[in-house]
Amino acid sequence: MEMTAAPVLGEGLKMQKMPGHWVLARLGKRVLRPGGMQLTRTMLAALGIQPSDEVVEFAPGMGITAELTLALKPASYTAVERDAAAAKIVSGYLKGERQRCVVGSASDTGLPHQCGTVVYGEAMLTMQTNEIKHHIVREAYRLLKSGGRYGIHEMCLMSDDLDEDKKKETERALTGVIHHGVRPLAVSEWRSLLESEGFEVQSVDQAPMSLLEPGRLIRDEGFAGTLRFLWNVIRASEARRRVLEMRSVFRRNRHLLGAVAITVSKR
Secondary structure: OOOOOOOOOOOOOOOOOOOHHHHHHHOOOOOOOOOHHHHHHHHHHHHOOOOOOEEEEEOOOOOHHHHHHHHOOOOEEEEEEOOHHHHHHHHOOOOOOOEEEEEOEOOEOOOOOOOEEEEEEEOOHHHOOHHHHHHHHHHHHHHEEEEEEEEEEEEEEOOOOOOHHHHHHHHHHHHHHHOOOOOOEEHHHHHHHHHHOOEEEEEEEEEEOOOOOHHHHHHHHHHHHHHHHHHHHHHOHHHHHHHHHHHHHHHHOOOOEEEEEEEEEEO
């Protein structure tokens, strides 16, 4: 019998060049959201997904939130994932006739106009330029029917008054260890972004940015999952260096960084 190889995130990239979220995923970390599972659950509760809803998820990554959403038994579920390996992982969760994962960009999904009642995305707008942030939010608006709900879960700056030099310094530090552009906004800026594209804010919830702290690891991954992740970190020297660098930057900037989940409705 022919065996199909499991998809590998970041295949072909050297560990020192790989984006940070792929490094963590390769080491067995499944929850890669800045506010952890608790903030994800808070966002989903605010979205209030029902069996009548048609759900679109942008950038499902490892598919953890997809599993939570599918447990709510929406009428349909469509994931839009740019990375082909991640799309294969998510497709493994999809069993129903109206469940699918398409390879594409959140800024231009190719999905029909007003095809959904709920759209959400996590830990992906932060990685985009301001222009692309607007394109993605605009695409969410296009996909939603009147009265539809949109949710985001992103990294945020804790102060509205952070001077531009400090903001750029923080962005450079994050980009340097994650090896991908990182551009978090203050909560007021996230709100303004969503409102500027026609949405009305319904809820705002925040959490600490403690992705790699022991307590968060156990809450997100469980005790066994945390041990497995730590064992993999110990065994892989280059990956361990990357993880320690990320944790160091997160800790050094912990007074500046947080996580936010915002839900909005289409007017």
